[in-house]
Amino acid sequence: MSDTPYIPPRVWTWDKANGGAFANINRPIAGATHDKPLPVGKHPLQLYSLATPNGQKVGIMLEELLAAGHMGAEYDAWLVRINEGDQFSSGFVSANPNSKIPALMDHSVSPPQRVFESGAILLYLAEKFGAFLPTDPAKRAATISWLFWQMGSAPLLGGGFGHFFAYAPDKYEYPIDRYTMEVKRQLDVLDRHLAENDYMAGDEYSIADMAIWPWYGGVVLNRAYGAAEFLDAASYKNLMRWAEQIDARPAVTRGRIVNKASGPLEEQLHERHDASDFELRTQDKLEGAA
Ligand SMILES: N[C@@H](CCC(=O)N[C@@H](CS)C(=O)NCC(=O)O)C(=O)O
Secondary structure, X not given: OOOOOXXXXXXXXXXXXXXXXXXXXXXXXOOOOEOOOOOOOOOOEEEEEOOOHHHHHHHHHHHHHHHOOOHHHOEEEEEOOHHHOHHHEHHHHHHOOOOOOOEEEEOOOXXXXXXXOHHHHHHHHHHHHOOOOOOOHHHHHHHHHHHHHHHHHHHHHHHHHHHHHHHOXXXXXXXXXXXXXXXXXXXXXXXXXXXXXXXXXXXXXXXXXXXXXXXXXXXXXXXXXXXXXXXOHHHOHHHHHHHHHHHOOHHHHHHOOEOOOOOOHHHOEOOXXXXXXXXXXXXXXXXXXX
């Protein structure tokens, strides 16, 4: 990294990796890099994902649906290793032309329906099963508002703050200051709202909580970027109360480890094909048996 300020050329060209944690997969073009079909399991819903915050949203929703008795939500979850470029296979690109996890294929309809963008997947499943999206118009509007708030806000947390605080090859004060300011503002937005509401949409747990918790719960519970102290997360008391309350839900405990390929082995469930996999097929069990 150079200490001198960057003077942009008239036209940018891609002639080198830009460094940082994702340097080997970043590229300025879309489309597939290799031919490989997606695997398809036995269940109606096929999830292609990784347990990043965006991926966790869908694992949590599917586990909540099953816990609520919606057996049509049975699913196979396949691991997409984004650091190895799995999102650029021809099969994945046909499920999501944007090459980002999570992607869902619904094989219970003909032809199978693809759904991409985590917020769209949550809405699709909520409408399909009539669950976790209130029917009362005011509560429904609140749910959708907070769902879209998350989709618009989290890129500043992940792509802005998280990138420059945790992933960039060097630490620079300007971007860290800029995004810390914005993230603390967002944490305060949530904290003030949760001072007066049990959940994001009021008194009902909904897809808005499932979208926001993996990102903002992850930060205040110190599971993302190691930044809880830096952001003084403990001072957001209402947000912390809500984060811990959601963390204690059994479906959340299961859903957040679906397609998890890092961290403690007992929290890594690379693929999920059956409810018993949470007991029998986490990496501690698989590697212990090998
Ligand atoms: N807005 C998208 C964002 C998805 C996203 O950024 N996914 C990341 C992981 S969290 C990814 O697949 N990155 C791979 C890449 O950038 O090549 C959503 O919510 O689904």
